[in-house]
Amino acid sequence: MKKIALLLCLSIAFMSCESDDDNNPPDNVSVEFTFTHNWDGDNITNADFDQIQYTNENGEQQSISKLVYLISDITFTDSDGNSFDAGDYNLVDVRSNSNLDFTPDIQIPPGDYTVSFTFGFDDEDNESGIYLDLNSADGGWNVPEGLGGGYHYMRLEGMFIDNTSAEVGYQYHVIRANDNSTNPITLQDTSFEVNLGTISVGTTSTNVEVQMNVAEWFKNPNTWDLNVLNSVLMPNFAAQILMFENGSNGVFDLGVVTTVD
Amino acid sequence: MRFGLLIGVLFFTMVSCFNDTDDNGGYTGTPVTLEVPQIFEQNILPPVIPEDNPLTEEGIALGKKLFFDPILSADNTQACADCHRPENAFTDPRRFSFGIDGSIGTRNSMPLFNLAWNYNERFFWDGRALSLEEQIFDPVRNPIEMANTWPNAESSLQANNEYPQLFEEAFGTSTIDSTMVTKAIAQFLRTLVSANSKFDRYLLGQEELTPSELNGLDVFMDEARGDCFHCHGNPNNPLWTDNIFHNNGMDETITDLGLGGFSGDPREFGLFKSGSLRNLAYTAPYMHDGRFATLDEVIDHYSEGLVFSETIDPLMKNVAEGGAHLTEEDKADLKAFLLSLSDPSFINNPDFQE
Numbered sequence: 001m002k003k004i005a006l007l008l009c010l011s012i013a014f015m016s017c018e019s020d021d022d023n024n025p026p027d028n029v030s031v032e033f034t035f036t037h038n039w040d041g042d043n044i045t046n047a048d049f050d051q052i053q054y055t056n057e058n059g060e061q062q063s064i065s066k067l068v069y070l071i072s073d074i075t076f077t078d079s080d081g082n083s084f085d086a087g088d089y090n091l092v093d094v095r096s097n098s099n100l101d102f103t104p105d106i107q108i109p110p111g112d113y114t115v116s117f118t119f120g121f122d123d124e125d126n127e128s129g130i131y132l133d134l135n136s137a138d139g140g141w142n143v144p145e146g147l148g149g150g151y152h153y154m155r156l157e158g159m160f161i162d163n164t165s166a167e168v169g170y171q172y173h174v175i176r177a178n179d180n181s182t183n184p185i186t187l188q189d190t191s192f193e194v195n196l197g198t199i200s201v202g203t204t205s206t207n208v209e210v211q212m213n214v215a216e217w218f219k220n221p222n223t224w225d226l227n228v229l230n231s232v233l234m235p236n237f238a239a240q241i242l243m244f245e246n247g248s249n250g251v252f253d254l255g256v257v258t259t260v261d
Numbered sequence: 262m263r264f265g266l267l268i269g270v271l272f273f274t275m276v277s278c279f280n281d282t283d284d285n286g287g288y289t290g291t292p293v294t295l296e297v298p299q300i301f302e303q304n305i306l307p308p309v310i311p312e313d314n315p316l317t318e319e320g321i322a323l324g325k326k327l328f329f330d331p332i333l334s335a336d337n338t339q340a341c342a343d344c345h346r347p348e349n350a351f352t353d354p355r356r357f358s359f360g361i362d363g364s365i366g367t368r369n370s371m372p373l374f375n376l377a378w379n380y381n382e383r384f385f386w387d388g389r390a391l392s393l394e395e396q397i398f399d400p401v402r403n404p405i406e407m408a409n410t411w412p413n414a415e416s417s418l419q420a421n422n423e424y425p426q427l428f429e430e431a432f433g434t435s436t437i438d439s440t441m442v443t444k445a446i447a448q449f450l451r452t453l454v455s456a457n458s459k460f461d462r463y464l465l466g467q468e469e470l471t472p473s474e475l476n477g478l479d480v481f482m483d484e485a486r487g488d489c490f491h492c493h494g495n496p497n498n499p500l501w502t503d504n505i506f507h508n509n510g511m512d513e514t515i516t517d518l519g520l521g522g523f524s525g526d527p528r529e530f531g532l533f534k535s536g537s538l539r540n541l542a543y544t545a546p547y548m549h550d551g552r553f554a555t556l557d558e559v560i561d562h563y564s565e566g567l568v569f570s571e572t573i574d575p576l577m578k579n580v581a582e583g584g585a586h587l588t589e590e591d592k593a594d595l596k597a598f599l600l601s602l603s604d605p606s607f608i609n610n611p612d613f614q615e
Contacts, residue, residue: 140505169575
C-alpha cells in the first residue's frame, strides 16, 4: 500500500510541474463579494437588531428587526467594453448572517473592471414564481400577483417611536412600483443599478466589500417620515418611487477590495 | 508515468468502494424515494432528507409501528399517536395533552405533516430541536409526557418478540438503541405529506374556488387587510408557513418565553413558530397554547385583538387599534379560503393509519 501511495504522490507531483512550466495567460478567476452594513458608519451586526438605537434623518428613533434584500446580475465590464455576468442572484439576510459572502458563478480573466450589480430584480428577471429557492426563502420571497407579482427587493422592518411617543412597527418593503387602481395594473421597474467603480481582479483571489448604509434609505434625497410612511408600502406607488430614489443615491458604497496576485 | 496514474486511479477506486460501504451506515433496507407532490415540485425546494437517515421501506414501516405503539412510554400506556392523532392531522384536539400520569402540558400538540420541507430544521413551537430526529428524543423522556428513560425504552423494545428483527431489517442490527428508534420514527414522519387540498387542486387547474374563497385569498394577500402572506406563505410557497418565529401580539405580559426560553436571548422572548395553515379544519384548537377554540377566534385576534409587548413582530399592524379591523364579509371569506387549504385525503390516507 505504501508503494501505491508513493506512486500516487509522484504522479501528482509530475502533473503539477507540467502545469507550472507553461507560459499560458493566467487562469480565469472568480471574485468574492462581502456585504457589510452600517448606520452612518456604525457597523450593524446581529447584536444591533431589535434595539431602538438609531435616529433617522427625520428625527425618529428606530430599530432594525429584519434586513433581508436581494441583489442580482453582478457585472464586470473590461476596458474594451466586454461584459461578464453570471446572471445569478443573492439573498442577503443580515440578522442571521446568511449569504453575506457571495461568489458569482463565473470566472473572468484577471484585470481591471468596472463592476456593478442590480438591487432587486430588473423586469427581465422579476418573473413570478420561477425561482424555487426564493419561493422557499423566508416563507416566500414573492410579491402578491395583485401587486404585479415577482419578488421582494428588500424587507427592512423594525420599530420606531412615533410622534405620540408610542412604539410602532414599520415595514419598509421595497418592490417594483405598482398601481393596481388602474386597469391593467401600472408597473414601473424600480430596481436600480449600483456602480461600484473600477476594481482590479487579482490572479489568485479578490474580495470586494459592498457596504450598505441603512440610514441612507431614510435620508437622501427624500427625508423619510415614518409617522406617515410606516406600513402598507407595497401597494403605494409613490412610496416605492421614494424608496427607489433614496436607494439609488448613496445607500451602497464600495468598501475594501482585497486582491492577491 | 502511465503506470503511476493507473495505480492512482485504482487506489481512488478502492477508496471509493470503501466509502460506499461506510456511507451506507449499515443500512440494509430497501431504499424509498419520497414522492414529491406536483405542487411542491413546481414551486419549492426539494425535501430535506438527512444523509445519515435515508428513507427505506423497512425503516418507514418500523417507524410507523413505533409511532402507534405505547411501548415507548414508561408504563406502556401512551403512544406518540395519542397526542398526534391522524384524524386531527396528527395534532391533539385537546388544548393541552396529558402525560401518562395525568400531567398536563402547557402547549398545544403540533400537527405533523410536510416536515421534510422545514428547511431550517427547527422543531417544536420554540425551535429547540435542531432536527426531526432530535425532536423525537424529547417526548419519550419528558416527565409530563411519556415519562420514560431511553435505556428503559430500549430494554422494552429489545425484550419484545418482534422489534429486534424489525431493527435488523431496517438498520442491519438487532441491538436496539435510541438513535435508531428516532431515525425510524423520523422516516415515518417524513412520509406524512399533505398536498391535496382544494386550493392545491385549484393551483393545478383541477378545481374552481368559490367567489368567497377567492376574495378570502385576496384578503390573505392584501397588505392592508390580512397581510397573512408575510408569515404564512403564498401560492408560490404552498407550505403555508415560514417556519420562522414571531411574537404575534397575543399577550401584554409574556409568560411562556418560547424561542427565547431556549436561546436565552431576551429579544426572542415570546416568539413561537408560525403554524402551517394547511389542515386547519382538523387542527383546532389554535396557537401554541391552543387558546383559540375556533378559526373565527383566530381571525378576530388578528383583526381586533392584537396587544403590544416588547418583542412584538413589526408585521403586526395597527396594534394600538387591535389590528386591521376586517369587515365581517372579509372575515368570512378569509375563513373560507383558509379552509380550502385542508386536505381530507391526508387524514384519511390508509398509509398513515394504525
